[in-house]
Amino acid sequence: MENRIRVLLLTAALGMTGCAWAPWRDAPAERPAPADDPPADSDPRSPAGSDENQVVIDPQVARRDVIPARIDTENWEAGVYVGSLSVEDFEVNVVYGLRLAYHINEDFFAEGIVGTSDAGLSSFERLSGSAPLLTDSERRFTYYNLGFGWNALPGEVFFGGKRALNSAIYLTLGAGGTRFAGGDRFTVTLGAGARVLVRDWLGVHLNIRDHVTEVDVLGRNKTAHNFEATLSLTAFF
């Protein structure tokens, strides 16, 4: 093990040396500066050859500082959602959570969600009448998820005869963790959603998600599908 630490320290020392030694850092300065005057032997009137190097007009105008335009960008979207979550074997319950998304371009966005729900009793607990399998705190189903979304079907929806609202149907894929039954579990989340923009900055989403996770509450390991349907309200900023 001593060796391991020694290797670690040696690598650190090497790394630091590497930082100090960076020959390419000054490389641009070593390049020959472009010559201000054409070489003495070149004839300015010669039709071919050195035309590119010659300055016909040198206006001597100082370059104006360009101030980049300050435009209000709205690529972030934040909101809250509420709906129902079916925790496999543990009934369907109310779920609520927060959602934050960043729109990368018109097709893709990155999103993060956190949600929580209180799972109910399993059929086993209900029928057998035995002591509950989980305590109240273990019964709380809390998850977070980070992933990507694809606006598969952008479009418009019509509300009455005079209003057209922008909308999109999107698919999401993410990974995260779920805390349930006294442990954190790796979770993959597949989802589909429909977004309607009531205002330019205000969106209403209808989401269906499947939180796929491994559970071992009932004795053996199994893959559980926890389906969730939610309605969310989000604001772009």
Place this chain on the structure above:
Amino acid sequence: MRLLIACVLLLCTGAAISAERDALEVIVVDPYLELRTGPGRGYPIVQVVPRGETVRILKRRTDWFRIRDASGREGWVHRSQVAETLVPAGTRLEIEDPAREDFGAHRREVGVLLGNFGGANLITAYGAYAFNAHLSGELVLSHLLGSFSDGQIAAIGVSHVFRPDWRIQPFASIGTGLIRIEPKSTVAQSPARTDQLAYVGAGVRAYLARRFILRAEYKDYVVFTDRNENEEVNEWKIGFAFFF
């Protein structure tokens, strides 16, 4: 009560005026500016604004700009057309967008990676701050999700980028931190333990588009336990990050 309403009204007007003042005015140079009903290439073009007219840029979403013309008509215009307009001073409108040249010269980087830590699933979030083009400090927070135990890692380290001018940049890293391992309650009733750890690592980060980076790395951890043997764990992960 009346005072309150007056104050609210005043504030609203103030906000409205400032929003109007912030809106940028530009002159159309393309033969036509095409106004769409939504910020996407599939939305229909419902209005055009001819060359020479002045329009206001209200806001931007991804590559689309919401524009209002002199007669109050509004629509979404693509970045490529907005880039062809002139500001009143007569110069071309400069749209600030990160590009390939900014990658490597950036200061801050934030990302999320997925991977494997000694057989357990791993979700990592990290933030990095560059002291110079080569050397940056990073804060790494990881969540371990294994079959028999869960855990968290918090670590700080430094990473050294060998060629910040390349599109795909290899780097080496070294750092230290704490790991907390909690055995699953259904497996054993042993207590959670917290140990110190250190790592050396290597990886690459590659420029994707705009401000986005693909990052993949491998780390070799030594966990300093209070038993006779220290533990050695390998970790690999891949994910996305963005710089600013």
